[in-house]
Amino acid sequence: MRTGKTGWLAAALSGLVVLAPAAAGGGKPKVEQKVVLVKGNQAGTNSGYTIGPRDRVTLNVAGKVCFSPGATQSCVGPGGWGREDYPQSWPDDWNSCADPEETEGLAALLVDVDNERLPSGDHTTFSGKAGLLYFVINDCSLTGEYGNTGEYSVVVKVERNVVPQP
Ligand SMILES: [Ca+2]
Numbered sequence: 001m002r003t004g005k006t007g008w009l010a011a012a013l014s015g016l017v018v019l020a021p022a023a024a025g026g027g028k029p030k031v032e033q034k035v036v037l038v039k040g041n042q043a044g045t046n047s048g049y050t051i052g053p054r055d056r057v058t059l060n061v062a063g064k065v066c067f068s069p070g071a072t073q074s075c076v077g078p079g080g081w082g083r084e085d086y087p088q089s090w091p092d093d094w095n096s097c098a099d100p101e102e103t104e105g106l107a108a109l110l111v112d113v114d115n116e117r118l119p120s121g122d123h124t125t126f127s128g129k130a131g132l133l134y135f136v137i138n139d140c141s142l143t144g145e146y147g148n149t150g151e152y153s154v155v156v157k158v159e160r161n162v163v164p165q166p
Contacts, residue, residue: 030160038109038135040065040148043100047133049158051113053166056127056159059111059120063152067107067139068093078152079121080105080138097140109152110136120154128166133158 038045051057061078068074068090074081086106087094093106101110101117109120114131118124119138135154142148 029162031157032160033155033157036135036154036156038137038152038154040067040107040137040139040150040152041142043137043142044112045135047135047154047156049133049156050131051129051133051158052161053128053130054161054163056125056162057129057133058123058125058157058159060123060155061109061120061152062122063150065107065137065139065148065150065152067141067146067148069145069147069149074107075150076105076107077122078109079119080108093141093146096146099138099140100136101138104138106139107148108138109154110138112136127163 032049034048036045036047049057064075064077066072066075067081074090074093081090082105083103090106099106104110104117104119110117111120111124111126112134113129116129117136118126120135133156135152137148139148
C-alpha cells in the first residue's frame with residue numbers, strides 16, 4: 001500500500017519535471033504534425049494550421065490526382081502535368097477554363113498562405129509567411145466533364161518560432 005502511494009507520487013513528480021520547461025517557454029521548440037488529405041475535386045483544402053513568420057513548415061506529399069475522367073494518363077503526382085505540352089496533349093481540358101496559376105503544372109498541389117501561392121512538389125520547406133495554411137489544386141475543372149479524381153496526402157510539420165524574425 002505504502003509503496004504504491006510512493007510510486008504514484010514519484011510518477012506525478014516526474015510528470016511535473018517533464019512539463020516544466022515547456023510551461024516556462026524554454027526547452028525544445030514546439031512541433032506540430034498531421035496528415036492532410038487534399039481531394040482532387042475540391043478547389044481549396046484548409047490544413048487547420050495558422051502559421052506565423054517565425055514558423056518553419058515542412059511538407060511531404062504523396063498520392064495522385066487524375067485531372068481528366070477515365071484517362072489514366074491524366075493521373076499525376078503533386079508536381080502536376082507540365083505546362084509546355086498541356087494545350088497539345090489535352091486540348092479539350094485546356095480549352096474548358098483558365099487554371100488558378102497558369103505558370104504551374106496542371107493539377108499540381110499549390111500551397112496558399114494569405115493568397116500567396118507556391119508549388120509544393122513532392123517536398124518543400126518554407127518560413128516567413130503568415131496566415132491560414134491552405135492547399136489548392138491547380139485545375140479549373142474540378143467536377144463535371146473534365147472533373148478530377150484521386151487525392152494528395154500531405155504530411156504537414158509545423159515547427160513553431162524556430163527561425164529569426166524576417
Ligand atoms: Ca480537370
